Amino acid sequence: PVWTRIFNFVADHAEGSYIYTDDGRKLLDFTCGIGVTNTGHCHPKVVEAIREQAGNFLHAQANIIIHKPMLQLIEELRTIVPPSIDSFYFANSGAEALENAIKIARVATGRQNVIVFGGSFHGRTAGTMVLTTSKTVYRSGFGPLPSGVFVSPYPYAFRLKMSEAEASEYALEQLEHLLASQTAPKETAAILIEPVLGEGGYVVPPKAFMKGLREICDKHGILLIFDEVQSGFGRTGKWFALEHFHVVPDIITAAKGIASGMPLSGVFTSTDLMLKLDVGSIGGTYGGNVMACAAGVATIRAMRDENMLQNATDMGIQLMTGLRKYQEEYPQIGDVRGLGLMIGTEFVEGGSQVKAKPLVKSIIRSAEEKGMLLLSCGTYDNTLRWIPPLNVTSDQINTGLNIFGEALKEVIG
Numbered sequence: 001p002v003w004t005r006i007f008n009f010v011a012d013h014a015e016g017s018y019i020y021t022d023d024g025r026k027l028l029d030f031t032c033g034i035g036v037t038n039t040g041h042c043h044p045k046v047v048e049a050i051r052e053q054a055g056n057f058l059h060a061q062a063n064i065i066i067h068k069p070m071l072q073l074i075e076e077l078r079t080i081v082p083p084s085i086d087s088f089y090f091a092n093s094g095a096e097a098l099e100n101a102i103k104i105a106r107v108a109t110g111r112q113n114v115i116v117f118g119g120s121f122h123g124r125t126a127g128t129m130v131l132t133t134s135k136t137v138y139r140s141g142f143g144p145l146p147s148g149v150f151v152s153p154y155p156y157a158f159r160l161k162m163s164e165a166e167a168s169e170y171a172l173e174q175l176e177h178l179l180a181s182q183t184a185p186k187e188t189a190a191i192l193i194e195p196v197l198g199e200g201g202y203v204v205p206p207k208a209f210m211k212g213l214r215e216i217c218d219k220h221g222i223l224l225i226f227d228e229v230q231s232g233f234g235r236t237g238k239w240f241a242l243e244h245f246h247v248v249p250d251i252i253t254a255a256k257g258i259a260s261g262m263p264l265s266g267v268f269t270s271t272d273l274m275l276k277l278d279v280g281s282i283g284g285t286y287g288g289n290v291m292a293c294a295a296g297v298a299t300i301r302a303m304r305d306e307n308m309l310q311n312a313t314d315m316g317i318q319l320m321t322g323l324r325k326y327q328e329e330y331p332q333i334g335d336v337r338g339l340g341l342m343i344g345t346e347f348v349e350g351g352s353q354v355k356a357k358p359l360v361k362s363i364i365r366s367a368e369e370k371g372m373l374l375l376s377c378g379t380y381d382n383t384l385r386w387i388p389p390l391n392v393t394s395d396q397i398n399t400g401l402n403i404f405g406e407a408l409k410e411v412i413g
Contacts, residue, residue, distance in 0.1 A: 006375065007368055014041035017389050017396050019373070028372040030400055032387045035198075035230045035342075038257035039302050040389035046260045049298035053291050060290040062090070063283065069293035076300040077268065080239040082248045087274040089267045090288030094229035094255035095123025097265040098131065098192075100282050101251050104269065105190035105223045108276045113183040115175070115191045117154040119200025119379060122192065122227055131192060134200040134379055150183045154197055155209045158335040158346060159353070168209035175216060185220035190251075195241040198230040201378035202344025202385050204337055210245035223250040223273075229265070230342070233257035234303050234390045237313035237340030244339060260299045264292035308390040312340040315392050319343055322401040323386075330408055332359065343386040344377065356382035359411065366407035372400050 009021040017040055019027045032038060039046060053069060060067040074088050091097050102114055114131070116122070122131035124138050130145040132138050139145060155171035157164050179185055191213065197203035217224040226249040231241035235257060238244060242252070250273065255265035263286075303309065320336060323345055327333040334348040347363075349355040360376050363384065367374050377385045388397070 006364070007373065016040040016042075017392050026371065027368070028396060028400055028403070030386055030388045031373045031375045032257075032389055033261065034256070034375065035235055035387050036256045037261050038233055038235060038390045039260045039299055039308070040391050041261075043260055043299075043302055043391075045302045046295050046298040049294045050262070050291055053294035057290045059286075061285060062288045067290045067293070069290050069297060070288050073293045073296045073300075076297055077266075080300065081252065081268055082242075084248060084270055085252060085268045087269050087271040089269075089274070089282065090293070091265045091267070091284055092263045092286050092289070093123075094227075094253065094265050095125045095128045096284070096287075097229070097253040097255055097267050098122045098227060099125060099127040101225050101253050101267050101269075102127070102131075102190065102192070103282060104251065104267065104273060104277060105225065107278075107281070108273045109189040109221070109223060111187050111189035113148045113150060113188045115150050115152055115178065115183065115188060117152055117193055117197075119154050119156065119197050119203065120151075120192075120194060120227075121199030122194075134377075150178055152178050154193075154200065154203065155205045156197070156201070156203050157206070158203075158337070159201075164206040165208065168206040168212065171205075171209055172212045172216070175213070179216075179220070185222060188220065188222050190223040190225050191217055192225040192227060194227045194231065195245065196231040196236060196339060196342055199377050201346065201383045202338055202342060204339055205245075207245050210247045214247045214249075217250075225249055225251040225253065227253050229253055229255040231339075233299070234309050234312055235340060235342045235387075236338075237309055237316060239309065241339065241342075258299065259292045259295040262289070262292035262295040264289065264296055303390065306391060311392070312390045315388065315394065315397050316340040316343065318394060318397050319386060319388070319401070322397070323404075326401075326405060326408060330412060332356070332412060338386070341386070341388050341390060341392070344383045345386070346378065346383040348382070353378070353380045353382045356380065360384060362411045363404075363407045366410050367403055370403045370406055372403040374404075 012022045019029045121134045122128045129139040130149045152175045155167040157167040228240050232254045252268040323336045335346040347356040
């Protein structure tokens, strides 16, 4: 009962952009399992890689066996990360990657504190709850939480009722104030940020803010960590969202889309940083699982061979254009924003974000009845997030927009 149940159908199978239920329904899946199946459901190249690997090794523990799929995955990753990133540690989930990224930062700097941003989501484990500020439900009742984490405002222009330039200036000023008032630079190990806010509302920060963040970190010797768990692997039309800002972090965390549905995550950083850790200080039984690594290799190759990044950019423009047309018609759609195929439509009701939650829930329910799956996000669950597979077609985008329009008409009128 602790699981949230957004939909109540029982799935039979899935293929591409669609899920098929056991009672014969065909549902356009614009959730991708929360940004996981970026290559679509059961991409044939990924499925074949898993099948082939299953006949060689099911489990090859990384302390004991050096296996080829991990080496191949590293080779592929080296072609898509910044040149300064040359060391790769693999785990199972995004939260596990974040916990290890923080451990690396603390050891590498000899400092203890971490700064995160309002609206952040970095996991639900004991170590990542304190890093997560998007909703109280993720941490309420589980305290006391670990210490040493401080929260600074995210440059959320729509919520702040500011221009992007104003939001950037405000957020940077508040960050500098935090460093002067609560956690001194000499005790701050890392600044951790989602380069596109995920669970917190699909918010794209201004480029000026991201550049300012890098400058502050360089000034004080603070490590910059980008949580690319949801925004990575083509979701924004780039391999990683960091490419939109021309800012290179010291550490990248990845998961979700990395292996098209197999449990795999990673911490990507420099060898110089990793050498500061004691051998054996991080690790795990299933980290870098051989089946998941094989799926990861096939995922990157399929995305490259089928030009999915460009498709994500093109289909994102088509989707954003269609959503903005609805925004002109419905004043309840306060904002449409995003990069690539990571797009949010934020709703307000009577000028209130809080009051819009029932409206968004009704739209999700109506869309599902009409054949499309959507999710909400944001502190008040008032933002619809659009997460189609990166190989979605133009016709499928149009179908989704039409269903959305029908749901808006049914719910709003």
